Amino acid sequence: MAGGEEKKKKSKKKMKVPEQDEGGESSAQPTEPEETTAAFPPSFSLSEIKNKQRRHFMFLKLKQEKRKEKIAMKKKRKKERDALGDKAPPKPVPKTIENQRVYDETTVDPEDEEVAFDEATDEFAPYFNRQTTPKILITTSDRPRGRTVKFTEQLSSVIPNSHVYYRRGLALKKIIPQCIAREFTDLIVINEDRKIANGLVLSHLPDGPTAHFKMSNVRLRKELKRKGKDPTEHKPEVILNNFTTRLGHSIGRMFASLYPHDPAFTGRQVATFHNQRDYIFFRYHRYLFKSEKKVGIQELGPRFTLKLRSLQKGTFDSKYGEYEWVHKRHEMDTSRRKFHL
Numbered sequence: 001m002a003g004g005e006e007k008k009k010k011s012k013k014k015m016k017v018p019e020q021d022e023g024g025e026s027s028a029q030p031t032e033p034e035e036t037t038a039a040f041p042p043s044f045s046l047s048e049i050k051n052k053q054r055r056h057f058m059f060l061k062l063k064q065e066k067r068k069e070k071i072a073m074k075k076k077r078k079k080e081r082d083a084l085g086d087k088a089p090p091k092p093v094p095k096t097i098e099n100q101r102v103y104d105e106t107t108v109d110p111e112d113e114e115v116a117f118d119e120a121t122d123e124f125a126p127y128f129n130r131q132t133t134p135k136i137l138i139t140t141s142d143r144p145r146g147r148t149v150k151f152t153e154q155l156s157s158v159i160p161n162s163h164v165y166y167r168r169g170l171a172l173k174k175i176i177p178q179c180i181a182r183e184f185t186d187l188i189v190i191n192e193d194r195k196i197a198n199g200l201v202l203s204h205l206p207d208g209p210t211a212h213f214k215m216s217n218v219r220l221r222k223e224l225k226r227k228g229k230d231p232t233e234h235k236p237e238v239i240l241n242n243f244t245t246r247l248g249h250s251i252g253r254m255f256a257s258l259y260p261h262d263p264a265f266t267g268r269q270v271a272t273f274h275n276q277r278d279y280i281f282f283r284y285h286r287y288l289f290k291s292e293k294k295v296g297i298q299e300l301g302p303r304f305t306l307k308l309r310s311l312q313k314g315t316f317d318s319k320y321g322e323y324e325w326v327h328k329r330h331e332m333d334t335s336r337r338k339f340h341l
Contacts, residue, residue, distance in 0.1 A: 039087075103246050119253075123209060127185070132258055133260060136184060137165060137187050138190070151197055173316070176316060179205055189201040204257065216304075220302055228298035231284065231286075234266060235263045239271070240277040252275075310323055310326045
């Protein structure tokens with residue numbers, strides 16, 4: 001038995017000899033194919049790959065190769081600029097949707113006489129002529145929830161001379177005459193849906209106009225990272241950025257009329273309304289002097305984003321009000337590079 005087992009082991013160790021042709025050449029094929037890189041035609045698209053995992057892998061690989069090429073070109077351009085020194089050409093301006101926007105015919109020219117006349121006779125002229133002092137009433141929709149109540153209180157802390165009153169079931173048409181009788185200059189209404197603030201109505205008193213905004217990305221002070229101490233009672237500075245069209249100019253003047261003249265610079269507080277792609281970002285900061293040359297900013301909150309839905313002449317009137325501008329999404333948003341503010 002032992003001799004038989006040894007014969008079996010020897011037979012297993014024997015290798016097969018490849019068959020030879022008559023010329024003596026071997027006709028056997030290699031057992032394992034060699035690995036070859038796939039060469040795709042120039043017109044090949046990744047969408048033609050049916051396997052999802054393979055398609056995702058090839059996409060990541062292609063993305064990585066493009067990133068390496070971009071970094072290499074960036075280093076090459078930097079070396080060329082360093083070699084040329086002062087004779088180097090200026091850096092090209094990157095293309096963005098903002099700087100590639102479609103030209104608007106209503107873009108405001110500061111030296112235009114018609115614009116100057118409109119500013120001198122519009123509803124905000126008494127404020128800019130220092131004939132009125134801003135006095136703001138802030139209210140909410142009926143039965144506001146805790147988060148909306150906190151946001152309303154924090155908003156009143158960043159708008160000087162503002163007062164918070166709750167609706168208690170009163171209609172806005174009844175609230176507005178009471179505000180005018182008590183010499184309020186503006187009315188702010190915070191609307192909410194499912195316990196989240198999602199709308200803001202701003203009405204300038206006594207003659208309007210009234211703007212309706214969609215509100216999003218509301219953040220309270222406790223939700224901000226690296227926040228500073230609570231705002232002080234100093235009058236803040238106001239920054240209105242990128243309101244270039246006639247409509248944007250009106251909205252910017254409406255925001256400016258919420259804050260009093262002559263800010264207290266000792267408070268170092270700034271309220272910013274930044275318009276970008278028709279989204280208005282509100283931020284409230286305090287700037288810090290780190291040294292004679294370095295200045296830092298510290299966000300105090302709250303923060304939110306507004307999107308204009310409509311601008312109405314006069315005070316709030318949802319039934320018989322005359323609208324100057326209404327956002328119609330399917331008609332106006334045909335191009336990503338077309339903006340209205």
